[in-house]
Amino acid sequence: MIDVLLFVLGSSLMVLSAVLSLIGAVGFLRFRNFFLRLHSATVGSIGGGVYGLVGLALLTLSLDVPGYLKYYIFGVAIVSAALVVFASPTGSHILSRAAYRSGEAAPRPLIRDKLKEAGLE
């Protein structure tokens, strides 16, 4: 019983995360500048990556396959989910900071630049 529950939970998480990943990809095409694309990058990497990895781990745990296959893929999925949770937001943070400070990606259209007003540039 618990296996069927795990399977349904895992596969629905995977389908949800696949759809979120597609939404993030479309956002990359449609948004206008780099700082708006950061939002869709979060949807793509946390929603489309971490949910999918956790769902894949649960799905693999419920299958009737040999143990080495099951636990190996489960472990790899959990470890890479943890790595993505830590690494991806940090990378976006440091990249957006560098992009703003170096003027590489201009925030346009710009209504009001509060970082510049506060002198934190």
Next chain:
Amino acid sequence: MVDPSLLNYVLPVVLGVYGLAYSIYSIVVLRGPTVPDMVLALDVMTVDLIIIYLLIALYYESPMLAIGAIPLASWILLLDFVVAKYLLEVRKK
């Protein structure tokens, strides 16, 4: 225990949608107007690739394919850092 043949209903759909997202990201990486855009798209594409590797490993039922996911996940952060360091230090000159 769930029969593994049930995967045949789930995996093609998921792999197809992820493949579509992966192709859109790869187009964005090659096209992206500025450098930070390209690196950001590269990050998200890498996360997609991790899931695609694991799905391929599940498809072939060979767990040895899955090990490539972990170095990929750890290199995401590094490329961001190196590009950010380059952009900041070149501006300083």
Next chain:
Amino acid sequence: MRSRGALEELGLVLSILLGVLLTYYLVRADVVSLTYGNIPLANLYLRAVPDPSSPFTSRSPEVVTSVIWDQRGYDTYFETSVLFIAIIGVLYLAGLGGGQGNSSVSTVIPRVIAKILFPVIVAVSVSVALHGHLTPGGGFQGGSIFAVAPFLYLLVFGRRMLEGKGFRANALVFARSLAVFLITVVGSIVLVVGLLTGVPAFLFQNQPKPQLSPIGYPAYVVLPWGGIFLFSGTLMILNVLEFTAVSTGFTLALVIIDTVTGGRE
């Protein structure tokens, strides 16, 4: 694209045409058919390496690592030493001077994340290298994954902090030289024993070969509680040594490049 001359585009087209022609004729003339007798070469390796009764066995389920370190061990040794000589030469030319210790990408978020991720990456790389004779992976792969961890520290905390952690240039050069030297020792020890006792033996030989050379490394040891610890002769030892050599080599290369390009400002 405007200023690129017509001559360069002509060269591009000509080289592509030449490649297509060469491939076509090589395939038609059956030069590239990789067969040995009637068995394809890949099948030969795939059958011979894991099979304990074959004379070319390595007693290891992982074929690629066995081919790298046993059947083609001499090649791999030269690859390792070429990388070694290149890094030593660059070190000689560069001369490690002083550099500034601060870093430009360091806010509080990367500092915390770097401290969390350092042990994870080290654990993954050591595990990839240690059972490289059982699963895909091995010394080179594990070493190049390990290089992520000191590089993370180098980017976030600067070179001073990395040296405080023990990754000093002298220590790295020492570890790398020791690993490359020990690879030589492990590869030639069977040959030396064979020469001393008057038995034929090969360089970089792993398992004893019937009718060719009766001496070699053991494939496993029986543990006191009855289990079997399979280390496939030289494969695991060489993987660990190669892991040391490659990880310290890449770390050293990154430290040198950071010093050389960072000191110019």
Next chain:
Amino acid sequence: MTPVIILLLSAFSAVMALIATIKIVYERDVLKAIIISGVESLFYSIILASFLAPDLLIAYIAVGLGLNSAILLYALRGGERYEE
């Protein structure tokens, strides 16, 4: 028997790798060229994954995407970013 969708993914990646190579040749911004060469190794790595070569896959990711791009970017700090 390789599923069709994995073959489609590898074919798409091979085409994108070719396009990336051509783009690197004609790219004037060296920083962009380095990043595109990193992406190219990702494209190759998915082909390696679908043809069951995990050893090459790990080495290709660690060297092609990681160390190669990092060392080239470090070297670019001492040089000019835009080609004439």
